[in-house]
Each structure stands twice: as C-alpha cells, then as structure tokens.
Amino acid sequence: MTTNLAMVAEGEPAGDPRRPVYELVDVTKKYGHVVALEPVNVTLREGDFAAVIGPSGCGKSTLLKIMAGLVPPSSGAVVLEGQPVKGPRREIGMMFQQATLFPWCTTLENIVLPISIRDGRAAAKKAEKDALELLELVGLKGFEKAYPGQLSGGMAQRAAICRMLITEPDVLLLDEPFSALDELARDFMNLELQRITSARNATAFLITHSIPEAVFLSDTVYVMSARPGRIVEAVTIDLPRPRTMEMMVEPAFGAFVNRIRSLLDKGGFL
Amino acid sequence: MTDQTLSEAPSVARKRYEDTVWTEEVAFIDRIPRGIAMVGLFVGFIVLWQLVYLSGLVSPLILPSPLETGADIVFVGKNLFSGGYMLTAFFVTTQEVLVGFVIAMAIGFSLGILVGETSFGERAVLPYLVAIDTMPKVAFAPLFLAWLGFGISSKVALAAFIATFPIVVSTAAGLHAADDNARMLFKAMGATRWQTLFRMKIPTGLPHIFTGLKIAAVGVMAGAITAEFLGGGKGFGELIRVAASQLQTPRVFSLIIYLSLLGFVLFWTVVLVERRLVFWHRSTISGVDGGR
Numbered sequence: 001m002t003t004n005l006a007m008v009a010e011g012e013p014a015g016d017p018r019r020p021v022y023e024l025v026d027v028t029k030k031y032g033h034v035v036a037l038e039p040v041n042v043t044l045r046e047g048d049f050a051a052v053i054g055p056s057g058c059g060k061s062t063l064l065k066i067m068a069g070l071v072p073p074s075s076g077a078v079v080l081e082g083q084p085v086k087g088p089r090r091e092i093g094m095m096f097q098q099a100t101l102f103p104w105c106t107t108l109e110n111i112v113l114p115i116s117i118r119d120g121r122a123a124a125k126k127a128e129k130d131a132l133e134l135l136e137l138v139g140l141k142g143f144e145k146a147y148p149g150q151l152s153g154g155m156a157q158r159a160a161i162c163r164m165l166i167t168e169p170d171v172l173l174l175d176e177p178f179s180a181l182d183e184l185a186r187d188f189m190n191l192e193l194q195r196i197t198s199a200r201n202a203t204a205f206l207i208t209h210s211i212p213e214a215v216f217l218s219d220t221v222y223v224m225s226a227r228p229g230r231i232v233e234a235v236t237i238d239l240p241r242p243r244t245m246e247m248m249v250e251p252a253f254g255a256f257v258n259r260i261r262s263l264l265d266k267g268g269f270l
Numbered sequence: 271m272t273d274q275t276l277s278e279a280p281s282v283a284r285k286r287y288e289d290t291v292w293t294e295e296v297a298f299i300d301r302i303p304r305g306i307a308m309v310g311l312f313v314g315f316i317v318l319w320q321l322v323y324l325s326g327l328v329s330p331l332i333l334p335s336p337l338e339t340g341a342d343i344v345f346v347g348k349n350l351f352s353g354g355y356m357l358t359a360f361f362v363t364t365q366e367v368l369v370g371f372v373i374a375m376a377i378g379f380s381l382g383i384l385v386g387e388t389s390f391g392e393r394a395v396l397p398y399l400v401a402i403d404t405m406p407k408v409a410f411a412p413l414f415l416a417w418l419g420f421g422i423s424s425k426v427a428l429a430a431f432i433a434t435f436p437i438v439v440s441t442a443a444g445l446h447a448a449d450d451n452a453r454m455l456f457k458a459m460g461a462t463r464w465q466t467l468f469r470m471k472i473p474t475g476l477p478h479i480f481t482g483l484k485i486a487a488v489g490v491m492a493g494a495i496t497a498e499f500l501g502g503g504k505g506f507g508e509l510i511r512v513a514a515s516q517l518q519t520p521r522v523f524s525l526i527i528y529l530s531l532l533g534f535v536l537f538w539t540v541v542l543v544e545r546r547l548v549f550w551h552r553s554t555i556s557g558v559d560g561g562r
Contacts, residue, residue: 100451103550
C-alpha cells in the first residue's frame with residue numbers, strides 16, 4: 001500500500017472518468033483585513049469522500065459555509081453540478097456537531113422539515129413514508145413519534161442524518177457531525193455513514209478533529225494550517241473499501257494517521 | 271483464589287460490619303409535608319394578626335380583627351354571587367384587564383418582532399422603548415384620563431401601557447434565543463425570513479415570551495386598578511377607594527381578596543396555555559416555572 005501524496009495546486013490526477021461534482025477554484029475569505037482562507041482549490045468527484053483536518057480556527061467551518069452557500073467567498077469560484085453556488089442549494093445536505101432537532105416537533109416532523117420548508121406541508125406529508133424508511137435505515141424504527149427530548153445524543157444525531165438525507169442530496173457537508181458523541185457511538189456512526197454514502201454514491205465533505213476518523217472515512221484528507229487557513233497537503237487514502245474497525249489497527253492505517261499527524265505537527269498546530 | 275474472594279466477600283463484609291445502611295440527613299424544615307406547611311403558615315398568620323389586634327397597639331379602624339374581615343369576605347362574596355352591584359363592578363374591571371391584556375399582546379408582539387427581527391427596530395426603535403420603559407408608567411395615568419376621559423378606555427389604556435413593555439422585551443429577547451446552528455440549518459434549507467421567524471425563532475423564543483406574558487398579566491391588573499383609583503369609574507378599584515376613604519378597612523381587605531382571584535385566573539390561564547404550547551421545554555416539564 002502506497003501513500004499517494006498529491007499537491008492540491010497541481011489538481012486532480014488526469015483522466016479520472018468520474019464527473020466533478022464540486023469545484024472550488026481559488027476560493028478565499030477575508031473578514032476585514034484578516035485573511036481567514038488563502039486560495040483553496042478542491043475538486044470533489046462523484047462518490048468522493050473528502051475530509052478536512054486542521055487546528056481550531058483554521059477556517060474549516062468558514063470553508064464549509066462557503067461551500068454550502070451560507071457565506072459568500074471574498075473571491076474565487078464555488079461550482080456545484082456545473083452551477084455557481086450563490087446561496088443555499090437543494091442538492092446540499094448538511095449536518096453539524098449538534099443534532100439541532102427542534103424540540104416542539106416529533107422526530108418524524110423534524111426529518112421532513114426540509115421538505116416542509118422548501119415544498120410546503122403537503123409535500124412534507126408525502127415525504128413521511130420516505131422518512132420512516134430512513135428511520136429504519138439508521139435503526140430508529142418506532143421512534144418517529146418521539147420528541148427529541150426523549151432521544152439520546154446518538155439517536156438525535158441519527159435523526160439528523162435522516163433529515164439530511166430526506167431531500168436526497170447529491171453532496172453531504174458534515175461539520176464535525178459526531179464529535180459530541182462518545183467513542184463507542186462515534187465508531188458506530190462512522191460505520192453507518194460509510195454505509196450510507198457508499199450505498200447512495202454520495203459525495204461527502206467532512207470536517208473533523210479526529211485523524212483516525214478522517215482516515216477511516218476518506219478518499220482524500222486535506223490538511224489545513226491555521227491563520228490564515230491554507231490547505232497544506234492532500235493525502236490520498238487508498239485503503240480498500242468497505243473499511244472496517246479492524247483495519248484501524250493495521251500498519252497501513254497507522255501509516256496514514258502518522259503521516260497526517262506529522263503534517264499537523266510540522267505546522268506546530270497540535 | 272480470586273473466585274473465593276469474590277464469592278466470600280459479601281458475606282464476610284456483612285458479618286464484620288453489621289450496620290452498613292445509612293441515610294442522608296434532611297433538616298427538619300425540609301421534611302415538613304407541603305400541605306401541613308401551607309396550612310400552618312396560614313393559621314400562624316391569622317393567629318399573629320389576632321394577637322396584634324388584641325394587643326391594642328393598632329387602632330381597630332386601621333386593622334380590623336380576622337373575624338370581622340372574614341365576615342366581610344362572606345358578605346362581599348354573597349353580593350358577588352347573587353349578582354349585586356359588586357359583581358357589576360367586578361365585570362367592569364375584568365373587562366378593562368382583559369381588553370388591556372389583548373391590546374398589550376397585540377402591540378407587544380408587533381413591537382417585539384420589529385425590535386427582535388429587524389436591525390431597524392433594534393437600532394432605531396429600541397432606544398426609545400427603553401427610554402419610555404424606564405419612566406414610572408403610572409405617572410402617565412393623568413394623561414390617559416385627560417385624553418380618554420373617565421370611562422373604561424382610560425383604564426384599558428394604562429393597563430395596556432404597563433403590560434406592553436414586558437411583552438416587547440421578552441419577545442425581542444426570545445427571537446434572539448435561537449442558536450447559530452438552528453439559524454444556519456434554516457438558511458441551508460432555503461427558508462424565507464417569515465418561515466425562519468414563525469417556524470423556528472418564535473417557537474424557540476416561546477419560553478421567554480411566556481415569562482413576559484406572566485409579568486404582563488400582573489402589570490395589567492396594577493394598571494387597571496391604578497387608573498380606577500385616579501380616575502374613578504365603575505370598577506373594583508373605585509369600590510376599594512371608596513371603602514378606604516370611609517375607613518371600612520375589612521371591606522378593603524375582602525375586595526382585594528376577590529380582586530386577586532381575577533389576577534390569579536389570568537395568570538393561570540397564561541401558565542396553562544404555556545404548558546400546552548411549550549410542553550417541550552424543561553421549565554414546563556419539571557414545573558419549576560409557573561408560580562408554583
């Protein structure tokens with residue numbers, strides 16, 4: 001197993017037949033005079049799972065918000081499915097560290113909320129069947145009438161996955177989705193996430209603080225430096241799929257973890 | 271060896287230490303059952319009152335005996351329940367309070383949303399509201415009387431005026447209660463401003479809003495009665511004022527008791543609506559809030 005290191009600036013390997021879903025070209029962000037992001041160039045192809053890892057305040061979340069169309073970039077282009085991103089898009093599903101379920105809605109109502117907001121309550125009613133299937137998929141069958149206050153942290157996060165998937169997004173933007181969970185729940189959720197993304201051939205972009213998590217899930221791990229945020233290196237993880245928990249103790253896995261840790265250490269970030 | 275220790279340990283421990291169960295100590299005052307505590311306090315208060323009355327330190331004109339007062343409570347109660355003139359007065363005050371409360375809610379929610387949702391409201395309107403809020407609002411009563419006359423409308427106006435501010439403040443604060451993730455999520459779902467307001471910010475802010483409504487429910491009573499004291503009319507405040515001016519102290523007490531029923535019903539209506547709408551919030555789940 002070889003570690004394939006490609007500098008981002010040099011672009012993706014030529015001749016990849018998969019179509020690019022997300023293209024970020026020289027995306028920067030400044031807040032006043034403070035540079036939050038130096039030019040970022042990332043291409044995500046269909047089915048890609050990419051992770052960004054970096055110290056707090058390196059602009060990871062800013063990058064994600066720019067990709068999601070929640071915050072405009074200061075310069076550069078963000079292109080999704082051939083269309084520039086100039087605001088929230090239907091093709092995007094998002095998830096955060098907090099489940100952010102609304103406590104006055106049942107689990108089911110929470111899951112169909114994106115449909116209800118975009119297409120109205122009638123459409124949301126119709127989507128309930130899909131929502132029930134999703135609940136079953138993540139092992140929450142029977143909890144559709146429960147209120148979020150009755151769910152554990154892990155269950156709430158699984159409901160949030162359902163809410164993200166209900167609109168059948170092409171790309172998933174994940175901002176530390178499981179970092180508030182305990183270790184056991186987190187491992188389980190990462191397996192779930194892998195299963196879901198590969199079953200749907202979804203393109204995913206994950207922000208995380210956990211090197212093993214990044215290696216476990218990703219095809220490419222982007223290592224970022226802090227202040228100003230800059231992608232230092234793109235580490236291609238060519239471990240076979242599907243990945244299992246057992247692989248995490250294999251030397252190849254450890255080599256990737258060490259490689260990324262040393263990149264982060266070199267910057268003196270950790 | 272290990273197995274033996276494990277299987278023997280409990281019995282050995284039991285043998286060696288006979289008294290192993292212990293209980294947490296609870297102070298005497300915390301152990302009194304609620305019913306007994308409440309009745310005890312009430313009886314204690316009446317006894318103290320009677321003692322002060324018997325001591326002769328206070329003129330009976332100022333402080334009647336508990337018995338006299340009790341008899342008058344019964345008298346007023348009979349008048350009220352037989353549909354006497356006091357009931358008419360009670361309805362007048364009830365009307366002022368309810369209309370005042372509805373107006374306060376209408377203005378309070380509107381201004382609260384303006385202040386909490388728009389930066390125009392927050393930057394241009396809020397400073398004026400804060401300035402007015404710091405004024406003693408009862409001092410506006412003569413103005414309302416001059417503008418609206420001595421009828422019911424001046425009382426409604428003062429009641430509404432006093433009750434509006436807590437609603438404005440709590441609504442504006444409630445709209446700021448939603449966290450960044452919730453805002454981001456709604457933005458990402460492509461929600462319009464109205465959708466975000468009505469389906470996320472207002473529900474999130476309801477616990478705050480109800481806190482304001484409870485303060486307003488108390489304020490609206492104070493406003494109506496104050497205006498009646500100052501501007502006459504046909505309400506309960508007028509009955510109290512007349513009774514007090516005639517040194518009918520027991521009557522003042524009993525009128526206040528029945529008046530407090532009105533406030534109590536209004537307050538509890540708010541609390542019950544809150545429990546229904548905000549069933550998901552810890553304050554209503556545990557019953558910490560709500561004047562219990």
